[in-house]
Amino acid sequence: MESTRTKIIHLLSSNEKTYVSxxxxxxxxxxxxxxxxxHMKELEKDGYLIEAIRNKGYxxxxxxxxxxxxxxxxxxxxxxxxKNVVHKESTxxxxxxxxxxARDHASHGTVVIADEQTAGKGxxxxxxxxAKNKGIWxxxxxxxxxxxxxxxxxxxxxxxxxxxxxxxxxNLDPKIKWPNDIMINDxxxxxxxxxxxxxxxxxxxxxxxxxxxxxxxxxxLPEDIQQKATSLRATSEKEYDITSLIQRIxxxxxxxxxxxxxxGFPIIKERWESYGYRLGERTTIKTMKETSEAVLVGIAEDGxxxxxxxxxxxxKVYSGEIDW
Ligand code: BTN
Numbered sequence: 001m002e003s004t005r006t007k008i009i010h011l012l013s014s015n016e017k018t019y020v021s022x023x024x025x026x027x028x029x030x031x032x033x034x035x036x037x038x039h040m041k042e043l044e045k046d047g048y049l050i051e052a053i054r055n056k057g058y059x060x061x062x063x064x065x066x067x068x069x070x071x072x073x074x075x076x077x078x079x080x081x082x083k084n085v086v087h088k089e090s091t092x093x094x095x096x097x098x099x100x101x102a103r104d105h106a107s108h109g110t111v112v113i114a115d116e117q118t119a120g121k122g123x124x125x126x127x128x129x130x131a132k133n134k135g136i137w138x139x140x141x142x143x144x145x146x147x148x149x150x151x152x153x154x155x156x157x158x159x160x161x162x163x164x165x166x167x168x169x170x171n172l173d174p175k176i177k178w179p180n181d182i183m184i185n186d187x188x189x190x191x192x193x194x195x196x197x198x199x200x201x202x203x204x205x206x207x208x209x210x211x212x213x214x215x216x217x218x219x220x221l222p223e224d225i226q227q228k229a230t231s232l233r234a235t236s237e238k239e240y241d242i243t244s245l246i247q248r249i250x251x252x253x254x255x256x257x258x259x260x261x262x263x264g265f266p267i268i269k270e271r272w273e274s275y276g277y278r279l280g281e282r283t284t285i286k287t288m289k290e291t292s293e294a295v296l297v298g299i300a301e302d303g304x305x306x307x308x309x310x311x312x313x314x315x316k317v318y319s320g321e322i323d324w
Contacts, residue, residue, distance in 0.1 A: 004029055006070060008039055009048075012060045013074045021057035046070075063243070067115055067133075071243050080109035081140070081257075082250045088112070090132070092119035095195060095209045098139035102197065102205040108143040113246065120211065123180075123193055128211050129222050135231070136212040136246055140253075143205050148198040150265075151206055152303025155180050155194040157260055157268045158208050161253045162190055163275045169248055172236060177277035178296070178305045178322055182212075187230035189213055210249075214240050265301055273298050278322065287320035296322065 007029055011020055022033045029036070040050050040058060047064025063074045069085040076082050084107060091097060094112040101110055114137045120128035130137045144154060159180045166174040166182065166189075175183045182190035193209035213221065213231035221229050232240055260268055273279060282295050285307055294307035297314060304316035 004031065004035075005039055005043060006073070008036070008043070009060070009070045009074055012058060013076070017059075019051075019053060019057035019059045024057070065241075065243075067113060067243055067246075072111075072113060072246055076247045076250060078109075078250050078254045080107075081254045082109065082111050082247075083107075084110040086110070086112045088114045090114065090116045090118060093117050093121050093209075094137055094139040095121055095193065095207055098141050098207045098209075099195070099197075102141045102207065106141050108141065110141040111250070112139045112141075113137070121193060121209070122191055122211070128191065128193075129225070130211060131216065131220065133242070134216045134220065135214045136210060136242060136249070138210050138246065140208040140210070141205055142208060144203060146203065147201060148196065148203050149302055151194065151196050151198070151203060152179070153260070153265050153268065153301075154206055154208065155192055156272050156299065156303055157256060158192050158194075158210065158253070160268055160271045160275065161249060161256050162192075162210070162212070164256070164271075165245075165249050165252050166232070170232065170236070170240075172232070174275060175277035176272060176275040178299065179303065179319075181277075183277050184230055184232075184235045187235075188225075188228055189230050189232060189235065212245075214242055214245065269299055269301070284323040285317055285320055286323055287317060291323075 008025060011025060011028060022036050025036045026033045040052065044050055048060055049062040051059045051061050060074060063071045067087055069087045072082060072085045086097060086101065091114045094114050094117065098112045116132035117130035117137050120130035120137060122128040142154065159176045159182060162182050163174040163176055166172045172184055177183050180192040181188045190212040195207045197204040213229065215233045216231040218226065218234045279296050282293060285292055285294055294309045297306045297308050300306055300316055304318050306314050307317050308314050
C-alpha cells in the first residue's frame, strides 16, 4: 500500500511545472486540507523544497539529495519500472530482498535500491564492494514472457542500456566485456548479476542486479581491484547525482525493453556488438574446463559468446571469462 505521503509525491510529480491545489489533493486522497498541510511540513523536514502559493496550490521545487523511495520516484517518467521502489539504507544484498519480494508476488518492474550493501554479490560467487552512497546498487524484478533459455538476452539488454546511458548521456566511451561487464578505459565500472526462478518452459521471475561504481575516488576502491576497476568519477573527474542517474537508467531501460518486446533480440544483439570489448580480436578465453585462444566474433541468440578458433570453427562459450 502506498503511504499518503508517497501518493502526494506522485500527484505533485506528475505536475512538476504546475501547482496542485490543496482542494484537489484533499479530494483525491480523501483527507482534510489541514492534513495535507501537515504532510507538506513533514516532507519539508525530509528535505523536500515545496512551494505553496495561495489560490494556486503546491509544487515540489526540489527533492532531497539522498536516495529514498520518494526521491527515486519524484520526476521518474516511466510506465512500469520503478513504480514500486523498496529502498534500504544498508542491507547485505539487494538481490536477497528482491528474491523475497518476487516470491511474495511483487510486480514486474519492482526495484530494490540500497545506499550500501554489506555482502554484495558478484558473478561466480565473487564479492561486490558496495560502499555507502558511492554507487548504484540495485536489483530489478522482471517477469518476461520468454523461455528460460533466452533469459541471458535480458542481461545483454541491460548491458546495452548501461552502455547507452554512459555514452549518450554522460559522454563516456563504454565497452561491454562478455558476458556483462561495462568497461571504460579497459577497467570495469559496472557489473550485472542475473538470477532467475523458472520452470522448464516458464520464467517465474528474473532478478537483474546492477552494480555501478559512481562516485568513488580511485583510492576509495578496494586495493585488490584497483588495477582492474574504476568509477564514473575516476574516469571523468566529475561527481554524479546518483538519483538522477538511476532515473535515466530506468527510463532508458523501459524504452529498450519495449523495443525488445516489439522487434526481438536482433536489435539488442547488434547494439551489444557495437559496444563489444575486443570484438574481432584474438583473446584468451578461460572456462571451467580450459583456457584457449580465439577471435571473438559476436554473441548468439542464447547469449553465448561466439569464438572462432584457428581451424575456423566457431564455438559457443556459455560461461567463463575473457582475459587479456
Ligand atoms: C559482477 O560483475 O560480478 C556482477 C555485480 C553485480 C552487483 C550488483 S549490486 C546490486 C545487486 N546486489 C548484489 O548483491 N549484487 C548485485
